[in-house]
Amino acid sequence: MPLAMKLSLALSTVLALPALAAVDSGHAGNLRILVTGIDSDAGAIQCALFSRDKGFPDRDSGVIQTKRYPALPPMLTCTFDGVEPGRYAVAVTHDANGDEEVDADFEDGSDEAWGVTNNVRPGRRTPRFSEAAIYLSEGQPSDYEVEIRR
Numbered sequence: 001m002p003l004a005m006k007l008s009l010a011l012s013t014v015l016a017l018p019a020l021a022a023v024d025s026g027h028a029g030n031l032r033i034l035v036t037g038i039d040s041d042a043g044a045i046q047c048a049l050f051s052r053d054k055g056f057p058d059r060d061s062g063v064i065q066t067k068r069y070p071a072l073p074p075m076l077t078c079t080f081d082g083v084e085p086g087r088y089a090v091a092v093t094h095d096a097n098g099d100e101e102v103d104a105d106f107e108d109g110s111d112e113a114w115g116v117t118n119n120v121r122p123g124r125r126t127p128r129f130s131e132a133a134i135y136l137s138e139g140q141p142s143d144y145e146v147e148i149r150r
Contacts, residue, residue: 053129
């Protein structure tokens with residue numbers, strides 16, 4: 001086999017590897033949440049990804065991924081890697097005091113800022129998973145904004 005053909009074959013193989021890796025990943029993608037409304041650099045921003053209503057929005061029991069970032073006003077992006085197409089909801093809290101606890105009272109006001117996907121704020125009750133649910137489809141953009149506030 002001529003050298004040029006060998007090099008072409010090797011280059012084709014190398015260029016195809018990323019595509020093969022994507023096929024093997026089960027079509028998982030990244031979910032990006034732009035968190036806005038961050039009013040201080042104290043503490044951390046915590047983003048929790050849920051795939052069902054159990055535990056949503058403030059219990060660890062239903063969380064499938066959690067991301068934690070130093071607070072960076074006025075906004076930052078939480079990225080969840082390897083998310084399969086499906087139905088999800090994200091809860092975001094600003095752990096301003098750094099105690100790694102959710103000090104957000106979803107019903108009667110809050111010491112720390114919080115938000116959920118679809119920016120649901122139902123008033124005197126906790127947001128429901130069904131209200132905050134987003135649908136991730138293969139090949140579709142997966143960028144959402146969540147505004148946090150007290």
